[in-house]
Amino acid sequence: MTPNDWQMIRKSALFNRLTDEAVRDFVTSNAIVDVERGALICVQGEPAEHYHIVLQGLVKLCRHSAHGQSAVISIHGPSQAFMEAETLSSGVYSATAEAVSAVRLVKIDASNLRQRIGRDPELALSMLGSTSIHLKVLLEHVEKLKILTGPARLADFIVSLAGPQTGSAEVVLPYEKQLIAGQLGMTPESFSRALSQLRRHGVQVNRDRLEVKNIDSLREFIARSM
Amino acid sequence: MTPNDWQMIRKSALFNRLTDEAVRDFVTSNAIVDVERGALICVQGEPAEHYHIVLQGLVKLCRHSAHGQSAVISIHGPSQAFMEAETLSSGVYSATAEAVSAVRLVKIDASNLRQRIGRDPELALSMLGSTSIHLKVLLEHVEKLKILTGPARLADFIVSLAGPQTGSAEVVLPYEKQLIAGQLGMTPESFSRALSQLRRHGVQVNRDRLEVKNIDSLREFIARSM
DNA sequence: CGACTACTTGAACAAAATCAAATGGGGTGG
DNA sequence: CCACCCCATTTGATTTTGTTCAAGTAGTCG
Numbered sequence: 001m002t003p004n005d006w007q008m009i010r011k012s013a014l015f016n017r018l019t020d021e022a023v024r025d026f027v028t029s030n031a032i033v034d035v036e037r038g039a040l041i042c043v044q045g046e047p048a049e050h051y052h053i054v055l056q057g058l059v060k061l062c063r064h065s066a067h068g069q070s071a072v073i074s075i076h077g078p079s080q081a082f083m084e085a086e087t088l089s090s091g092v093y094s095a096t097a098e099a100v101s102a103v104r105l106v107k108i109d110a111s112n113l114r115q116r117i118g119r120d121p122e123l124a125l126s127m128l129g130s131t132s133i134h135l136k137v138l139l140e141h142v143e144k145l146k147i148l149t150g151p152a153r154l155a156d157f158i159v160s161l162a163g164p165q166t167g168s169a170e171v172v173l174p175y176e177k178q179l180i181a182g183q184l185g186m187t188p189e190s191f192s193r194a195l196s197q198l199r200r201h202g203v204q205v206n207r208d209r210l211e212v213k214n215i216d217s218l219r220e221f222i223a224r225s226m
Numbered sequence: 227m228t229p230n231d232w233q234m235i236r237k238s239a240l241f242n243r244l245t246d247e248a249v250r251d252f253v254t255s256n257a258i259v260d261v262e263r264g265a266l267i268c269v270q271g272e273p274a275e276h277y278h279i280v281l282q283g284l285v286k287l288c289r290h291s292a293h294g295q296s297a298v299i300s301i302h303g304p305s306q307a308f309m310e311a312e313t314l315s316s317g318v319y320s321a322t323a324e325a326v327s328a329v330r331l332v333k334i335d336a337s338n339l340r341q342r343i344g345r346d347p348e349l350a351l352s353m354l355g356s357t358s359i360h361l362k363v364l365l366e367h368v369e370k371l372k373i374l375t376g377p378a379r380l381a382d383f384i385v386s387l388a389g390p391q392t393g394s395a396e397v398v399l400p401y402e403k404q405l406i407a408g409q410l411g412m413t414p415e416s417f418s419r420a421l422s423q424l425r426r427h428g429v430q431v432n433r434d435r436l437e438v439k440n441i442d443s444l445r446e447f448i449a450r451s452m
Numbered sequence: 453c454g455a456c457t458a459c460t461t462g463a464a465c466a467a468a469a470t471c472a473a474a475t476g477g478g479g480t481g482g
Numbered sequence: 483c484c485a486c487c488c489c490a491t492t493t494g495a496t497t498t499t500g501t502t503c504a505a506g507t508a509g510t511c512g
Contacts, residue, residue, distance in 0.1 A: 063369040067452040071372035073365060085358030088351065094362050117350060124343060124350030125314065131357050132311030136320050138364040139299060143289040145371050146297035146411045150468070177491070185372045190468055192492050207477095226293040376500070403459070416500055418460050433509095 001029045008055045009106060011079040013130035017122060026116070027106055034104050041097040041105070048086035048093045050107040054078050057103035058175055061095045062182075072182035074137065075100070075175065085131050087113060100175060145185050151194040152225035153184045155218050158203070162215050169215055173208040227255050234281045235332060237305040239356035241279075243348060252342070253332055260330050267323040267331070274312035274319045276333040280304050283329035284401060287321045288408075298408035300363065301326070301401065311357050313339060326401060371411050377420040378451035379410045381444050384429070388441050395441055399434040 009015055015023045032055070035041060041052065041059060052059075054076050061082055064070035073095055076082050086093050087110035117124045144153055157180065162169045173180060181191035195205055201221045202213030212218060235241055241249045258281070261267060267278065267285060278285075280302050287308055290296035299321055302308050312319050313336035343350045370379055383406065388395045399406060407417035421431055427447045428439030438444060 063365060065369065065373060065452060067449050069373045069452045071369045073368055085354070085361045089355045089358040090362065094365055114351075117354075118347040121344040121347065121350065124347060124354070125340075128311070128343075128350070128353060128357065129315045131354065131361060132315040135311045135357060135361055135364065136316065138361065138368060139289060139320055141368055142299055142364060142371070143291065143297045145368065147291055147295045149466095187469060188491070189470080189493085193468090196492085223293050226291055226295045375498090413501060414459070415461085415502080419500090422460085 001027075001032055005032060005055045005104070005106075008079040009053060012053050012081055013133055014051075014053070014081055014084070014123075014126050017126050017129075022120070022123075026108070031107050031109075032104065033107055034102070035099045037099055037101050037103075039099045039103075041099060041103070042083055042093045042095075044093050044096040046093055048083060048091055049110050051081065051084050051087045051110060051113055052097070052108070053081045053106045055104040055106060057105075058100040059103055059105070060098045060100045060179065062098070063095050070096075071185075072179065074134075074141075075179070075183060077174075081130055084127060085134070088117075088127070100179065147226055148222065149225050150184070150186045150190050151197045152222050153186075154180075154191065154194045155198060155201070155222050155225075157184060158198075158210060158212065159215060159218055159222070162212065166215055169212045171210045171212060173210065177208075227253075227258055231258060231281050231330070231332075234305040235279060238279050238307055239359055240277075240307055240310070240349075240352050243352050243355075248346070248349075252334070257333050257335075258330065259333055260328070261325045263325055263327050263329075265325045265329075267325060267329070268309055268319045268321075270319050270322040272319055274309060274317055275336050277307065277310050277313045277336060277339055278323070278334070279307045279332045281330040281332060283331075284326040285329055285331070286324045286326045286405065288324070289321050296322075297411075298405065300360075300367075301405070301409060303400075307356055310353060311360070314343075314353070326405065373452055374448065375451050376410070376412045376416050377423045378448050379412075380406075380417065380420045381424060381427070381448050383410060384424075384436060384438065385441060385444055385448070388438065392441055395438045397436045397438060399436065403434075 009023060009027060015026075042048070042050075044064060056078055059076045059082060061073040061076065062070045063073055074082075082097060083093060083095075113127075117127060144156060148156060158171055161171045161174070177191055177195075178188045181188045184191070186194070195203070198218070198221075199205070202217055204211040204213075235249060235253055241252075268274070268276075270290060282304055285302045285308060287299040287302065288296045289299055300308075308323060309319060309321075339353075343353060370382060374382060384397055387397045387400070403417055403421075404414045407414045410417070412420070421429070424444070424447075425431070428443055430437040430439075
């Protein structure tokens with residue numbers, strides 16, 4: 001385990017309230033795994049035996065339905081966890097996790113986790129915190145899918161990348177446009193057109209670099225589309 | 227507290243694993259509240275001081291955004307809980323809860339709950355189970371919003387009302403069509419038209435009663451729209 | 453009876469998906 | 483180093499889907 005690994009683990013919602021010893025005790029070094037791009041980390045419907053925390057790279061969570069269609073649910077980067085809830089209730093993965101880039105992650109044994117939760121109330125609360133963050137993210141996801149148009153969802157995505165800044169900003173798209181399109185619930189074509197539309201609102205595009213003239217005017221555009 | 231109240235509480239995901247004493251100890255009778263139709267039970271953004279379990283009636287959860295628009299997130303009936311996650315993490319309600327009909331519910335004090343979770347691991351696991359159910363529901367919600375068309379989402383809703391039966395079935399819409407429309411992410415007009423379309427697939431409409439000739443052909447229609 | 457509300461229907465419009473084709477790097481093998 | 487291919491992205495044309503606005507129907511409750 002590298003110092004960076006340790007740092008990511010410590011930052012995660014599950015472990016950031018615990019003591020060093022508790023965490024070290026938990027994460028045995030053999031639980032760290034490297035996975036190549038495109039590999040499936042978990043498959044929807046299979047027994048949920050591990051909880052995961054990303055150390056490096058990006059993981060895509062998607063649901064797929066009987067007829068081969070699939071929907072991107074979320075993207076997880078370093079220090080973020082996924083598949084917590086499954087390991088504790090249904091016992092079956094409710095989505096498929098795929099490595100979007102080369103990925104390094106910690107796999108934590110589910111039954112081990114369950115046992116420790118029973119013994120350590122602080123861990124239980126951390127776990128609840130972690131799942132409730134995911135719940136909130138999904139809540140916002142649904143809200144935006146229902147209320148905003150495509151271009152507005154993209155604008156919202158860009159604003160969230162820019163963070164709390166005001167005025168002008170340079171934003172770099174964190175992954176492929178296709179994938180962002182999927183996450184925002186549209187086709188790559190629609191994404192491309194949405195991006196074109198945003199030019200009128202002060203967004204200049206250069207590959208994966210976006211030059212935003214005025215973030216607040218983007219925010220205003222979002223508000224107008226509701 | 228009526229026997230029915232007690233039954234609903236015992237059936238809830240939070241309490242169904244606990245002993246009678248533990249539950250009785252928890253739910254003091256003064257925590258039971260009756261609320262009239264249309265009343266707001268929680269307001270998005272306000273401090274989350276209570277966790278809720280529905281005893282009678284229906285509660286609608288919605289998110290609303292700055293510009294007055296709102297999106298229905300979910301509908302909760304007897305024995306279902308809502309706002310669990312909030313009481314344990316952010317400390318602020320992340321949605322607004324409104325009584326869709328006359329509602330009777332239990333309000334459980336958040337700080338009390340937190341304390342008990344710290345002492346009782348079994349309760350912590352129940353809580354995790356309860357939130358992870360909500361997580362799964364939302365996951366499916368997102369999937370369907372992204373993959374299915376309006377009429378297909380409605381068909382899916384009807385199929386889920388019918389349950390596991392096959393062949394023909396009579397289904398009664400559990401609440402107003404407007405509300406179902408909102409939940410499925412469409413306007414009342416679109417809902418009405420979607421329902422008309424389903425006539426071609428063997429659904430006869432009479433007020434809130436639906437006569438489905440063959441549920442499997444509805445399922446097939448859903449699959450085809452993907 | 454009359455007002456209210458939920459629902460339905462129609463027509464015009466807007467948004468997004470689809471199909472098809474062009475563009476344009478990035479990398480591979482010659 | 484260059485030609486070539488692969489893949490992501492863009493663009494155009496068309497169709498599908500869904501919204502909006504407007505009007506009409508019907509049941510309900512006072």
